[in-house]
Amino acid sequence: xxxxxxxxxxxxxxxxxxxxxxxxxxxxxxxxxxxxxxxxxxxxxxxxxxxxxxxxxxxxxxxxxxxxxxxxxxxxxxxxxxxxxxxxxxxxxxxxxxxxxxxxxxxxxxxxxxxxxxxxxxxxxxxxxxxxxxxxxxxxxxxxxxxxxxxxxxxxxxxxxxxxxxxxxxxxxxxxxxxxxxxxxxxxxxxxxxxxxxxxxxxxxxxxxxxxxxxxxxxxxxxxxxxxxxxxxxxxxxxxxxxxxxxxxxxxxxxxxxxxxxxxxxxxxxxxxxxxxxxxxxxxxxxxxxxxxxxxxxxxxxxxxxxxxxxxxxxxxxxxxxxxxxxxxxxxxxxxxxxxxxxxxxxxxxxxxxxxxxxxxxxxxxxxx
Numbered sequence: 001x002x003x004x005x006x007x008x009x010x011x012x013x014x015x016x017x018x019x020x021x022x023x024x025x026x027x028x029x030x031x032x033x034x035x036x037x038x039x040x041x042x043x044x045x046x047x048x049x050x051x052x053x054x055x056x057x058x059x060x061x062x063x064x065x066x067x068x069x070x071x072x073x074x075x076x077x078x079x080x081x082x083x084x085x086x087x088x089x090x091x092x093x094x095x096x097x098x099x100x101x102x103x104x105x106x107x108x109x110x111x112x113x114x115x116x117x118x119x120x121x122x123x124x125x126x127x128x129x130x131x132x133x134x135x136x137x138x139x140x141x142x143x144x145x146x147x148x149x150x151x152x153x154x155x156x157x158x159x160x161x162x163x164x165x166x167x168x169x170x171x172x173x174x175x176x177x178x179x180x181x182x183x184x185x186x187x188x189x190x191x192x193x194x195x196x197x198x199x200x201x202x203x204x205x206x207x208x209x210x211x212x213x214x215x216x217x218x219x220x221x222x223x224x225x226x227x228x229x230x231x232x233x234x235x236x237x238x239x240x241x242x243x244x245x246x247x248x249x250x251x252x253x254x255x256x257x258x259x260x261x262x263x264x265x266x267x268x269x270x271x272x273x274x275x276x277x278x279x280x281x282x283x284x285x286x287x288x289x290x291x292x293x294x295x296x297x298x299x300x301x302x303x304x305x306x307x308x309x310x311x312x313x314x315x316x317x318x319x320x321x322x323x324x325x326x327x328x329x330x331x332x333x334x335x336x337x338x339x340x341x342x343x344x345x346x347x348x349x350x351x352x353x354x355x356x357x358x359x360x361x362x363x364x365x366x367x368x369x
Contacts (some may be wrong), residue, residue, distance in 0.1 A: 006032045012234030014042020016343035017358035018205035025208035034215040047195040053197030063191035064354035070190040079192035084185040086270035102181040114179035138169035155274040233345035245328045250313035257300040
């Protein structure tokens, strides 16, 4: 019997695939990585324009409280001290700090102390007496009606393409709320951006693996699967099984990127537009991720839209209907002896980057117990 060339075929060259490939090659395993796109890196890929690392698929800020994950990525490449402190441009035209903190409350209500803010929010929270049943109720319970209507409702409905009353409550739980004058978006212990951009991290993780881009795995599934003992699949799980139980729902985003003849457009990396009328959800000015001083700047307007076949799926729509459908696919996936499913699309999970890496590590360990 002819010996197979590779131990692992890794389908998808994003962060999950890159982490798995790194762990495998370090232990002497032979890996072939294939990706449909013309580049590696998945959604963390950066394109250099005017000397600026442009986050081609949207803002990616690495953050974690897991020391093991932070030490791991810093052992590959050094990270800078970037701290995510976005602003929100509200329907009234004013700029408010995110996440919701004393700077936000002070500007919104003309107050100064945490006690004043708590009193206002407590009063407004009474509009939702029981357990929040949806995102709208959860947001009002967290920050009151004023903040919800000015800073949450319009932005979130643009982002998800659904009314806030139809979205699950846990989405808004990812937004920290605090009664201190602290504009750091994340509560995590560690955060930053790889110095020189995410491509440096990805390229280093793939060192030692063979890579082919512009490859459609599902178009020639048998051919590619015959080239390795095991397959790590990070694409959409429903597509792998030819939508046999029906299609899972996703959200996607698109970007309009332009070079501006100014050295500083908005003074911060991210500004959210929280009114429904502005068609884009936010504007990203990429140079600020790495404290750039280039003479020009590059901005990206981000638009959220419903996913249709042929578009890049970004986020799972985590409601009850989709979760029930995913469970069917998951059970089918667990019956595959040769194929392991991972990553945001393979596991149908809304993962932050540190969780993707942790999932890849756990996947590697599970396969080698």
